[in-house]
Amino acid sequence: MIRPDAPVLLEIRDLHARVEDKAILKGVNLTIRAGEIHAVMGRNGSGKSTLSKVLAGHPAYTVTGGSVTYRGENLLELDPEQRARIGVFLGFQYPVEIPGVSNLEFLRVSTNARRAEKGEEELDTFAFEDLVRERLKVVQMDPAFLDRSVNEGFSGGEKKRNEILQMALLEPLVAILDETDSGLDIDALRIVAGGVNQLANADNATLLITHYQRLLDAITPDYVHVMAAGRILRTGGKELALELEQRGYDWVDQELAALAAEVA
């Protein structure tokens, strides 16, 4: 939902970042307002996953220039846990397994960290169980998953559902979903996309990072951005995704070449 007067949640300006010695982001600009759903598409290696990790504060990535402002606050100077507490969420492409740590306990500690930041009271075990059982419905998840270790032995689809469950509990204002559709079969994709749609509202925003059109059949984006060589090359509406689907990414290469020629 596009409302030009909606408050800006996330403002990315000329963002540069590298991992080890390799420059990956080379000037990303993006403005996200409340109520919007954005999709960032692009080939492997275009920098779209890096963008998501940089926004969440992964220690392996170093920001070398530009700024990211979240609701007026400099996001880049915050620790990853602080970003999460104030409402920035990253849904991982490959959620890691954490043996021995109970999923239920993990979800509770995490939810309470966010609640404390919002000035809400912490939930005890019982109150939290009530909440989590209600939110499980968003992703049609079996309560048995709560008793297992975090993501341990979960199938690809179960891991992604667990991600969306976390999103449902944390109620972020900006949710970045990195390749949430990868490794999902049709049914799982429908459930996960259904969850994302249920959670989107006029006050929050979603940034989908994806390779394929098929996720965008289930979640309709307000904006589609095409990323290449560490920058957003083009921005359009949902029809841009369809164009990509039909023409493939080859034209992106041509545009890049043209751009390079211009610069030279």
Next chain:
Amino acid sequence: MSNAQAVGDLVSQPYKYGFVTDIETEKIAKGLSEDVVRLISSKKEEPPFLLDFRLRAYKQWLQMREPDWAALGYPPIDYQDVVYYAAPKQQQKKASLDEVDPKLLETFDKLGIPLSEQKRLSNVAVDAVFDSVSIATTYKEKLAEHGVIFCSISEAVKEHPELIERYLGTVVPSNDNYFAALNSAVFSDGSFVFIPKAVECPMELSTYFRINSGDTGQFERTLIVAEEGASVSYLEGCTAPMFDTNQLHAAVVELVALDDASIKYSTVQNWYAGDENGVGGIYNFVTKRGQCRGDRSKISWTQVETGSAITWKYPSCVLQGADSVGEFYSVALTNNKQQADTGTKMFHVGPRSRSTIVSKGISAGRSANSYRGLVQIGPKAVGARNYSQCDSMLIGDQAAANTYPYIRSQQPQASVEHEASTCRISEDQLFYLQSRGIGFEEAVSMMVSGFCRDVFNQLPMEFAAEADKLLALKLEGSVG
């Protein structure tokens, strides 16, 4: 700062039990000789059989050599530079706790072990040992109503000499090994527990060992006997002040379980570990062994080892009875330059005897953490079974973890399983937890405690939370 560095900082926490109690102490001169052995025995007013036991052990010790097979490195110990007996000046053990030196009570208060009537734990009986002597034992009368004897071993020597003579040294003979021989010659205090036939001990028993003097060795001796059908759960805890010299601690613990008896022995060891450069700390050479003498008897060891500069310790079970059960659950955390060589031995003698070994080693800093275990199945142990699981977790990139499992089977129908794994707290796991609003320290401590869960679940309820806290304490600190 990189995460790896930050994790390193996190595990280097100041030791919170490093204070010294300023109290007048009676010490004998440094050094070990036959006269010293006789002096200790006479100070404790022991019967002749015990003096003979000590002297025999001393002579055996003189003939023995310090073992060097463990993966431990330390400068030679000068056994003549150790004080073998030290006691707070308060000659007689007091009948009532109110008469105990308030400084001592205060010390144990500070350690979180309140002894006074008003503050003591309601469901745990405590024997408090300070340097070479036991200063107080709580709930003795209440336990006596059930026929349970719980007192210091010195007291037991006086009041129940027949039990001591019957059982002492029968599980760990005085010539068992170098450190056991030393202990048998000079042992000072420790606890004695006797649970008579068919009695289920009505409360948890616990001994708290405190080393206070800087140049004193502690040579505790504990003996637990559970008669037919009896059961007991016992826990020991240990701390010591920070000194820049090393102190020697060589303990012997013997457990005897008769038919259908069960003994659960848990340890939370937090001796001073030395500083980040490996200066100071306790040398912990311990022989612990339980004998499942009776059919269907069970002995279960649970240990949480976080302290000591050097740990050399292999709580073992001799599974003599048919269908007897031995268990060993261990968490060993080493940091800085700590070295631990610890594990267990399971001797399967009786038919259908079963043993379970679960060992979790966590190595941080520049420490070395080795699991060493022996599973031995004798020719008569038809249908014996063992399951072992040894997991190591590395924190940082300068710590070492080793596993040395030895399996000897003389029984073709036995089944022995061994599983081992090594893992590292990965940056991605930490980032995952952090990106859900969980702080760095809490994330590390969640993962470590998750790693140790199987072992913590075995601790008595009152202490499981305690152990979790202790580990968190070791892992707690400012990041940045």
